[in-house]
Amino acid sequence: MADAEARTLGECAKIASDNNIGTVACMFTDTWGIPRGKRLPLDQFLRGAGFSMAGVAFSWTPRSDILPTPWAEMDSEFRDMNLVPDLNSFRVAGWTEGLAVVMCDAIDPVSHEAIPMDARGMVKKSLAEFADAGYSVNMAPELEFHLFNDDWSPVSDQTLCYSMDRADELETVIGGIREALRRSGIDCEASNVEYGQSQVEINLRYGEALASLDETILFRHITKAVARKHGYHATFMVKPINGGAGSGMHIHQSLVDGSGENAFARVDDPSHPVTSQVMRDYVAGLLTHQLELQAIAMPTLTSYKRAEDYSFAPTQVCWGLDNRLVGVRCLTGIGPGTRVEVRWGAADANPYLLAQGYLQAGLAGMREHYTLQNISSGDPHADTSLRRVALSLESAVDTFSASPFARRVYGDMFVDTFTKMQHDEMAAFAAHVTDWEFKRYADIF
Missing domain, CATH: 3.30.590.10 (Glutamine synthetase/guanido kinase, catalytic domain)
Known part of the structure; x- marks a missing residue:
């Protein structure tokens, strides 16, 4: 979808209303390719603020064990990253009822740029x-x-x-x-x-x-x-x-x-x-x-x-x-x-x-x-x-x-x-x- 056709929160709300959606699964993918994220009530999602999660999710093991890495050393304080939904990816979750799903980009809360571990952000730059x-x-x-x-x-x-x-x-x-x-x-x-x-x-x-x-x-x-x-x-x-x-x-x-x-x-x-x-x-x-x-x-x-x-x-x-x-x-x-x-x-x-x-x-x-x-x-x-x-x-x-x-x-x-x-x-x-x-x-x- 081109930038000129970027989906809005209002359009997401219409999709949700038409399909009896009450919850949105906000998903990102860790370094292993495993989907992670949170489920947000629809009203909260439509406020457009996104949400925060611990950035260490990009360097833990597939089983979520935390070991020291250059991205998250043990003295790094394990700070948050911002997860920002890409509204163009918003869709009905067809495997269950009452749920929509959206892919998120991982953003540094200080620089407001894609964090260096986020592969989806890398692909966007290559495209x-x-x-x-x-x-x-x-x-x-x-x-x-x-x-x-x-x-x-x-x-x-x-x-x-x-x-x-x-x-x-x-x-x-x-x-x-x-x-x-x-x-x-x-x-x-x-x-x-x-x-x-x-x-x-x-x-x-x-x-x-x-x-x-x-x-x-x-x-x-x-x-x-x-x-x-x-x-x-x-x-x-x-x-x-x-x-x-x-x-x-x-x-x-x-x-x-x-x-x-x-x-x-x-x-x-x-x-x-x-x-x-x-x-x-x-x-x-x-x-x-x-x-x-x-x-x-x-x-x-x-x-x-x-x-x-x-x-x-x-x-x-x-x-x-x-x-x-x-x-x-x-x-x-x-x-x-x-x-x-x-x-x-x-x-x-x-x-x-x-x-x-x-x-x-x-x-x-x-x-x-x-x-x-x-x-x-x-x-x-x-x-x-x-x-x-x-x-x-x-x-x-x-x-x-x-x-x-x-x-x-x-x-x-x-x-x-x-x-x-x-x-x-x-x-x-x-x-x-x-x-x-x-x-x-x-x-x-």
Whole structure:
């Protein structure tokens, strides 16, 4: 929605009145990509003051444990930040009754600027850079998730990809998710049983980048809420079943120029597999900076159990056309639908942080005209010349922390804090005796 069409509190009040809304869920997303916030009575929301919360929410653990970080040291007094609703994102919460939801921006109460940890604020600035260059950005994150029964047992121990029989069996819950998305104003294009045991995919419609990212956060929230109502658990944990398939977050992207045309569909060089110079530069940027962004794309220890050769989770830095084994899949020759699909991301990544990295990598490629590496055809796993993704979170975080590109894109405060948060996660895991270790050793030694 353009600034000239910015929604007002009065328009929000009309939506609320038309839909019997009495409460507004005011939501922001922490660094882990987990939605946080407060519920405000409608009258309080319509006063327009927003609300305050402790800024440490951007540097605690996924379980809200507070450990010292550069963003919130133990002597920092853990001061408030202001959460300001973005009224353009106000919508009916279609998964329940009497509730609306709105996404919020995190603002420093002194400087009145976006705080340096707020990924949504980062994306807004990047989209403004694209606007200055004459482009708007469209996106569609594509996510998979796993369904479990109420006792956390998998709903299936078989791989039944695309099975219509299995889809019928699960239609009560999956259809419920689609309906809740529809009632929330989120366009769902399709759903299907996926490649892994108990795995499902629901595709959202392509659209303006910031709105699409907001809808991705809501999609994960809605999926879990509706699953609980039907006696199931849904999880976007990357690999919850040993031996099963991992869940990814593929982000489809394209640029629209000032005339409303898809810049990736241009024909500047008909002899090249990618005919658009803009698209070639954008893809070259994604490839150049992928390893620096891997800790953002794969932010948990479990993410690295997904990245296996021949698993459809890319393990090399490469690109191709309609090839599901590559990291960047270029879907060309389809007019307005021409786009890139970046396939490295894990389902538990923070969509805003991931988009921020991809946007800035693509923009760097467009500005610097990086050389695009050769296309990968057939089996990229057999090409030993390709760079491979890091095998561990520790290695990926070290690369991220040392990257001048990452520090320019995310800022020193974010990079240093994120690095500390990840080292805390790794230390907690290293200190824990796992079930595997107990079963492996307890009756032997």
